[in-house]
Amino acid sequence: MAGSSTRPTSRDVAQAAGVSQAAVSLVLGDKWRGRVSAATAERVREAARDLGYRPNLAARNLRLGHTRTVLLVVPALTTEFFAGVYTGAARIAAQHGFGVVLYPSPEGIGPARDPFASAQAALDGIIASSMAADALTALRGDQLPLVMLDSDPDGSPGSATVNLDIADGVRQVAEHLLELGHRHFLHLAADVASWTFEIRGRELTTRVGAVPDTSIRTIRAPISIAGALAATEAALAGPGPHPTALVCDDDKLAAGAYKALRRLGLRVPDDISVTGLDDLALATAIDPELTTVRLDAEQFGERGMQALLAVLEGRAPEHGDIPVELVVRGSTAPPGAP
Template structure:
């Protein structure tokens, strides 16, 4: 029996060899290994082809196939910033699905977190097959003319996405879960620490909070802060020392803002959660690094990236996926508790 080294030194196996071992035509091999077999080749036959390819050590000639198809097999992922853990997880999920289909993923971050970045391509249309873009970095699409390519938008208003397929998170339901949690703990004075970012996803948070608190006898005040811990601390300190009854709970648009709110509370001598409850959004690693740990809404970031890339690949195959919305859920931790007595 030939060992691995002897096999490696022999002739490179071809699709004809795979077809012979699997007992099928070369056309069937092409369909299966090109991931075009569904609805055209039976599952047992497809598995037989894959098994034959593994046995022979067959690898398709990607360069030749790309030239034949007129594709680069490259997708662009447009995100606000690589330093944000959420978008790093989105990339992980997107790249995992892309790799299974022989695609590469190029990251395109905005240098200041939002807004346009320098175009890294002479011609996006010549360099890319399609684009997966976060609504928080949608301005970058104009820079690279990415909206002229097959496009899937993440966390974006379906009505304003230029007809692109959208994959969303159920942000409104996440806020509803937060408000039900706080109302159940007796809170009726709420401060909304909003992200000072002009993006649909944060507009949804504000609208959902107002809707969830409507008719509950709860007062809510909104202040905005840039997405950083220190900015949030400064804004929260000012809001907590403003004239009038102090809020008993702060609903934050993300975990960084919530961490800043907790720092503000400590500087003012307030205990979390005995004097002030704080909630976040995202469930980043930061949420369990602070003390007390944050009550927050967990977003399935990797699955989000996976679904987004799967939708883009479907678009590239000529399909029109519908809008997809992924569920989110509240993770109660130590930063929330009953409203202070007498509040």
């Protein structure tokens, strides 16, 4: 058969594997668990590979009433983080015969037009970042399964939520700085109305406030180098005692803060320690390299897609936040002498 010009069929696969066509359909449709043995499933897959068999997905999807297409809605692609989320989601999707369409919400947040004539007809489900939640009103209607990323699990509009353990990441940052001896903090917060950034501010305030004789001041900036530069410069340019630690909501804000500190004649970390959050490539491109919290973007995307598959199949998604890790580099040190 391998040398024949005729396209192999599921019947050919069944004959080669010594099983029924129904078993072939179950295995290649990834619905074999609990119905056929793992050994049989592997025999079917091996036969399909040897024959070069490719199922007619278009006909199958039309018959089942599914498109096997998922929409991933994220803020504008201004960092590699959401590229990593897409990579992870697409990897899991491909293993199950799904495709992923990436759709960045205009300006990072806010309403977006439906990119399809009818999202409900074109999609099987949606995965969306909470920072792009407003884009969903034109996309989801009332019918499409939805998984939210970085979203309040108690108030999410989705069928499931998948979160990184951002709260623990901020706790790790605060404890690192407190152990170094810092007591006076400036928080450079992202000026974005989003649950994930609310968590960062709340956890930092709670952790620092639990230690006597500490202070914390919060300033806000758009997530941009220029915005962070202007906000940091304005906060530190005046007279009076300066904080010894600057905690930034993400690495891009930290990079803007670096520029402001240099303009003000302040050295990192001699005069002020700086931390970020994300561990983007940017974190090791600036000098000194940035102490930051590493977030596994690809695992985040994988878990989001796995959760959506579970929802589509009527299963309970995996519970538990994805762990994060503080990466200590040269931008933090004990506070210097006054």
